[in-house]
Amino acid sequence: MEENQSVATLMDSTTSKIQQLQKAFAELESHRAITLNLRWKELEEHFHGLEKSLKRRFHELEDQEKEFETKTRKAREILQKREAAVLAKEQTTLEKLQKKRDAAVFAISTALEKQRKVSSAEPAIVSNVDESRAPPVEDKLPDSMSLENNLESSKKSSESENMELKAYPQLFKLCEEMNSEGLHKFISDNRKNLAVLKEEIPLALKAAADPARLVLDSLEGFYHMEVSNVDGKKDSSLLGLRRTCIMLMECLSILLANLNLNTLTAVISQGVKEQAKAIAEEWKPKLDTLDVDDSNGNSLEAHAFLQLLATFSIASDFNEEELSRLIPMVSRRRQTPDLCRSLGLSEKMPGVIEVLVNSGRQIDAVNLAFAFELTEQFSPVPLLKSYLKEAKKASSSVKAGNMSPSAENEVNDRELSALKAVIKCIEEHNLEEQYPIDPLQKRILQLEKAKAEKKRATEVAKPQPKRPRANGAGYGPRVTNVAADKAFYPRVADRYPQYVYDRPYVYTGPADNHGPSLLGSATYSFSPNHGNYFGNGYQYQAVQAPYLH
Numbered sequence: 001m002e003e004n005q006s007v008a009t010l011m012d013s014t015t016s017k018i019q020q021l022q023k024a025f026a027e028l029e030s031h032r033a034i035t036l037n038l039r040w041k042e043l044e045e046h047f048h049g050l051e052k053s054l055k056r057r058f059h060e061l062e063d064q065e066k067e068f069e070t071k072t073r074k075a076r077e078i079l080q081k082r083e084a085a086v087l088a089k090e091q092t093t094l095e096k097l098q099k100k101r102d103a104a105v106f107a108i109s110t111a112l113e114k115q116r117k118v119s120s121a122e123p124a125i126v127s128n129v130d131e132s133r134a135p136p137v138e139d140k141l142p143d144s145m146s147l148e149n150n151l152e153s154s155k156k157s158s159e160s161e162n163m164e165l166k167a168y169p170q171l172f173k174l175c176e177e178m179n180s181e182g183l184h185k186f187i188s189d190n191r192k193n194l195a196v197l198k199e200e201i202p203l204a205l206k207a208a209a210d211p212a213r214l215v216l217d218s219l220e221g222f223y224h225m226e227v228s229n230v231d232g233k234k235d236s237s238l239l240g241l242r243r244t245c246i247m248l249m250e251c252l253s254i255l256l257a258n259l260n261l262n263t264l265t266a267v268i269s270q271g272v273k274e275q276a277k278a279i280a281e282e283w284k285p286k287l288d289t290l291d292v293d294d295s296n297g298n299s300l301e302a303h304a305f306l307q308l309l310a311t312f313s314i315a316s317d318f319n320e321e322e323l324s325r326l327i328p329m330v331s332r333r334r335q336t337p338d339l340c341r342s343l344g345l346s347e348k349m350p351g352v353i354e355v356l357v358n359s360g361r362q363i364d365a366v367n368l369a370f371a372f373e374l375t376e377q378f379s380p381v382p383l384l385k386s387y388l389k390e391a392k393k394a395s396s397s398v399k400a401g402n403m404s405p406s407a408e409n410e411v412n413d414r415e416l417s418a419l420k421a422v423i424k425c426i427e428e429h430n431l432e433e434q435y436p437i438d439p440l441q442k443r444i445l446q447l448e449k450a451k452a453e454k455k456r457a458t459e460v461a462k463p464q465p466k467r468p469r470a471n472g473a474g475y476g477p478r479v480t481n482v483a484a485d486k487a488f489y490p491r492v493a494d495r496y497p498q499y500v501y502d503r504p505y506v507y508t509g510p511a512d513n514h515g516p517s518l519l520g521s522a523t524y525s526f527s528p529n530h531g532n533y534f535g536n537g538y539q540y541q542a543v544q545a546p547y548l549h
Contacts, residue, residue, distance in 0.1 A: 014051045018044065111258065171200055175208040180217040187244050194247075201251040202258075212272045212312070215252045219245050219279060222304060223286060242300040249304070249311045250335070253342075256311070268312060276312035280305060284318075290329060297332035297364055303339075306330065310342035324348035328355055331364040337371035346372060353378050362387035363425050370429050381435045384422050388440075391418040409454070412447050419444050 025043070168190065174182045187197060205211040222245055256264055283305050290299060306326060309315040315323065324345055330336050331352075340346060349372045356365040362383040369378040392415060423437050423444075 014047070018047050021047075168197070168200055168204075171197070172204045172207050175204040175206075175211075175214065178208055178210070178214050178217070180214055180220070183214070183248075184218060184221075184241065184244055187247070188240055191240070198247065198251060201248065202254040205252060205255050210267075210272075211252060211255060212267050212269075213275070215248050215311075216272070216275055216279065218248050219304075219308075223283070239300065242304060246300065246304050246307055249307045253307075253311045273312055273314055276308060277314050277317055280308050280314065280318070283308070287326065292328050292359070295329045297328065297330065297361060299329040302326045302329035303333055303335070306339050306343060307335070310339055315343045320345065320348060324352055327352045328359070328361070328364075331356055331361065331368065337368065340372075350374060350377060357383060360387070360390060363421055366425055366429070380425075380429065380431060384425060384431075384435060388418060388422055391415060409451065412451055416444060416447050419447075 022044070168186075171183075171186060174186055187194075190197060205214065208214045221241055256267065259267065283301070287302055287305060290301060295302065306323070309318065309323070323343060327336065327340060327345065327348075330339070340349065345352075349368060353365045353368050353374065356362070356368070357378070365378060366380045366383050369375050369380065369383075394414075419440050423440050426432060426435050426437055
């Protein structure tokens with residue numbers, strides 16, 4: 001700036017110098033002997049032109065300097081903001097790590113405290129052990145002897161915990177007897193209290209002579225009893241059995257996590273791993289026939305296969321790429337993140353999320369992105385907006401033509417489920433500031449109101465059945481054949497699934513097929529639109545016979 005000021009001072013003094021030059025020129029002209037061709041006017045114009053040119057160039061340089069200073073200031077401000085954002089992110093990451101560390105320390109301290117309680121209770125338990133239960137030494141196999149020696153402390157602790165947990169003493173007895181079939185039946189009979197069962201099963205497995213083989217034996221009927229219904233859906237008893245198999249493997253994993261290294265090696269011996277690997281190799285070809293879209297991210301077969309590899313630590317015997325291709329089949333199940341970490345597939349998750357996004361399952365992609373901290377690579381809000389946009393586009397394409405009320409209700413239900421799934425995802429991951437849910441809730445109210453109005457209009461237009469005559473003869477209700485209604489109009493693509501999160505294990509009980517017989521002997525055919533389905537997925541039609549078995 002000082003140099004600029006000095007330059008400006010020199011330029012301002014140009015006028016005085018020109019005047020001095022004029023005086024010198026006049027004095028020179030007074031002493032001339034010959035008339036000069038030059039005139040002072042021309043010299044003066046020349047020097048003024050030079051002065052203007054210098055001033056213009058000087059002002060241009062000043063403007064460029066100011067512009068440069070402005071850009072530099074803005075760049076510094078942006079850099080400061082970025083530094084602040086990085087510091088804030090580092091602080092958030094440190095807080096998350098601290099929370100995880102505190103949780104881990106708490107879990108370790110709780111486990112140590114529990115172990116101390118168990119150790120202090122061991123002398124009293126040992127004195128109460130019934131020695132008559134132990135088989136003679138000569139009847140034991142060598143493997144059984146070594147395994148029972150390694151599991152001795154675990155058995156004692158399980159007996160002490162058995163004294164405290166009296167909810168299902170039969171559960172411990174079945175594990176002691178290595179009765180896998182009875183264990184399946186017991187869990188099926190008490191499926192209403194699965195939360196309590198999941199807490200007690202790991203403790204009950206300690207009472208088994210060989211917990212790992214007991215669980216492997218329980219997998220025997222996973223595929224052998226597979227039967228399909230008329231409409232292609234799996235039998236409810238088979239679904240219940242498969243859920244039980246998965247739960248038993250999860251409970252065994254909980255038990256193994258609390259064992260020391262020596263006991264763990266004894267429980268998951270090389271022979272047990274070979275048996276588990278044989279089962280996995282038998283199951284693997286059956287997974288090739290599964291359709292990713294049909295499974296809708298909730299495949300019990302794929303979940304059981306992956307859980308088998310994780311529980312018995314045999315994932316290294318299988319190809320990671322093939323395992324990662326199974327993840328979209330189980331993307332909706334709550335155990336999927338833990339399964340992927342146990343199988344060492346965390347590095348494969350960006351590719352899995354990309355597959356989910358391309359297949360129209362953006363909500364599953366968002367959940368996995370949060371689980372594996374990949375939200376920077378896969379931004380949640382654009383994915384959710386894209387999911388709603390595609391779902392609405394698919395619905396509008398179906399609504400473009402004429403359709404029956406039942407088909408229109410189906411389209412509205414699909415859009416409703418998509419909106420509710422997005423709202424649930426936003427609330428679970430605290431995205432309300434980035435994606436307000438008020439417009440979505442208003443849209444839900446509009447769809448529900450329209451649905452209710454259509455339902456009322458349909459009920460008003462429905463003809464009333466005639467009263468029966470006095471002689472007892474009656475008229476059956478008139479039912480039109482609308483079975484082809486849903487098949488005639490195109491459905492919304494199944495790539496927009498109806499998401500359900502944190503699904504507990506549900507065992508569908510046998511349906512009550514007994515219903516009142518119709519008046520008269522006429523046969524009536526009801527379409528699927530009337531909702532004639534049992535809880536286990538079987539479809540029925542009212543026929544002349546009073547009961548269906």
